Amino acid sequence: MMHQLAQQHRNEQLLKPTATIHVGNRLSLIERKVFNAIIWHSQNQRSAKPANYMSVDLLMSLIGLERSKNTEVIMDALERLTTTPIVWNTLKKDRTADWGVCTFLAGAEMNGGRLRYVLNPLLVEKVEHPTLFAKIQLLVQTRFSSKYSLALYEFLIDEMCRNGNPKTHVFQVSLDTLRHVLQFDGIYKHLNSDVLKPCVKEINKHSDISLVYSGVKKGRAVAALLLTIERKAVQLALTDLVTVETSDDPLNQLELMNDPLEQMLVTRGVGKRKAKALVETYDETRIRENIAHVEREYQAGKVKVLSAYLIRAIEEDYRPKVKSAALPERSEMSEREAAEKAREELLTDWNRYRERRVRERFAVLSSAEQEAHRSAFVERLDHTSSILKKQFKKDGFASRMVDAQFFSELHERLLESPEELDLDAYRASLMDIAEVVAARAQG
DNA sequence: TCCTTTGAACCGAATCCGTT
DNA sequence: AACGGATTCGGTTCAAAGGA
Known part of the structure; x- marks a missing residue:
């Protein structure tokens, strides 16, 4: 039982603060693994208590020693983690602090198969609000x-x-x-x-x-x-994708209530009312093409705030002139233009897909992780556009614009499967699941 | 050119570490 | 305690590259 539980956990990731990776200290393999396991565990505790409990069996499993009964090794490692000083950030990679020293654990107890650990308070904030971190696969570490x-x-x-x-x-x-x-x-x-x-x-x-x-x-x-x-390339892709498509995720349902075009605008940060107004005022192609156009600009880094620019783009029609001229009759389009349009549509779809995935991935994070992302975002906010800051001051994360920007920045941090990262992989996966989708549409 | 430094690919011994 | 794997470190030979 316990092993099955542990088996599930091992597929998960921990967010290891950059600061603690560059520890100027000699940790043994087991100590390092225990360190990671405890970081992972504390990040998955919803409550921010100073002390946490985890079963020794789980810990053993997390460090790849599930068959061992040798708790002595663990105790040694814990002792080393509570007594040896760690000096972090000596490489100055993390913006939040330049230097620090403490021990990893303030203390640990083992009692009847349960481990009680107390993180060093100095480290807690780093672990719970890492601004820079590495996503370490828990499973991978057990294999080294x-x-x-x-x-x-x-x-x-x-x-x-x-x-x-x-x-x-x-x-x-x-x-x-x-x-x-x-x-x-x-x-x-x-x-x-x-x-x-x-x-x-x-x-x-x-x-x-x-x-x-x-x-x-x-x-x-x-x-x-x-x-x-x-x-x-990770193999999870297909099954993962299909189950997600059929899930009853509340986020999905909420989005499905809207008109698809309206929804596209909303997911890009446009307010609901404004989105509705735009859809009613302008024709679908104009909106779609402007979205595609704006997104290209956005990805090229020319646009700071997606939603605001998008609204203006639709209202004043920023589409490149050539394409809008060639648009009206699909049959009149040259092959090259058709291919370009298909590519554009694919890109739009892909971006919508990524938008959804990033929200889904965010939704399943622990509250500590979510909070970490938010605080990192707020920290970055200081160096970005003033409109965004104003919005944030007014409505916080409830602001559409802030929300859109937040998730757009999360793309890089949360998206990881091939079809999320690469347009071609996405196209390939579309072809793979085309049958599944078609079957579902009929049934 | 010749001499020296450096690395690649080995070998092997001592020691450490965790398991049985 | 004995075992096996990891770690550390000294050594050798050959080839390549840098410096005088």
């Missing part, structure tokens, strides 16, 4: 057998997340940084042969990313590494 693999994996995921979760990411790391992150001081020969090579092998074999690297020389010696990370 080397502490370096786990440390490197965390570092890479963090790097990916801080760069907007691209599908592939190429970047350079100095050996100094790497030595610090991995806490390995040996000469390059050993760093390479004893640490990096086995790690890369393990990461490629067991994790959700794949990695290759090459040395960057300064003079004769290697001074940095050029890393190429690629997110592996």
Whole structure:
């Protein structure tokens, strides 16, 4: 029973603050895993109590030792976590604090198969409101057998997340940084042969990313590494997609009540009344094409606030002239224009899909995670447009504009399956589920 | 050009760590 | 306690590259 429960949990992610990834300290593999498991657990506790309880069995399972009864190991790890100081943020990657020192746990107790842990208050705020964090797959961590693999994996995921979760990411790391992150001081020969090579092998074999690297020389010696990370295609796609489409999610139902066109506007941050007015005033093509047009501009970074610009675009018709001229008769369109239009429609669909998915993904997060995203957003707000700030002051997250902007920024952080990240993958998945959808439409 | 430094690919021993 | 895997580190040989 317990194992089944644990099995479910292992598919989940924890948000590990960047600060705690760059801990300038030597943690053993088990200590690191316990650290992650506890972070995950505390992020999933709805109440923000200073102390939390979790079963020892669950903890053992989360660190990949489900068959072991050796609680002594756990106690040792907990002892190390409560006594060894961790110095965080020594790489200055996190904007909220530059430097800090504390122990990870304020204390821990084990009593009749239950673990009671008290997080260090200094760390609690970081864990509960991480502004920068890596999404670590809990399942992945159990499979590593080397502490370096786990440390490197965390570092890479963090790097990916801080760069907007691209599908592939190429970047350079100095050996100094790497030595610090991995806490390995040996000469390059050993760093390479004893640490990096086995790690890369393990990461490629067991994790959700794949990695290759090459040395960057300064003079004769290697001074940095050029890393190429690629997110592996995850297989969850199809089943996940279909169940979501049929679910009775309240969010979906709410959206389904509207006129689809109206709904498209609403999901982009336009207020309900305004959306209705626009739909009544202008014809469908004009609205659709302006949405597509605005979204292209938005993705190119030319638009700050989607909703406001969109309304203006529809009212004043920002569509490129050529296309609107060619529009009226579908049969008169050249093949190229038809293809372009299809692509545009696909893009619109895709964006709508992404919009929905990001809200769904947000809805299933724990309240702590949701709160973390909100506070990070508020923090970013200081550096962005004043209209948005005004809106936020007035209505908070209830403001349509704020809401739209919030979720639009969450795209990069929450969307992760291939069809959410890549238009072509989305098209492919559409073809895959076309039959399912057709069957449902008939039935 | 020759000498030196560096790395790649090995080997192997000592030690650490957790399991049985 | 004995075992197996991870970690650390010293060594060797060969080849490539940098510096004088």
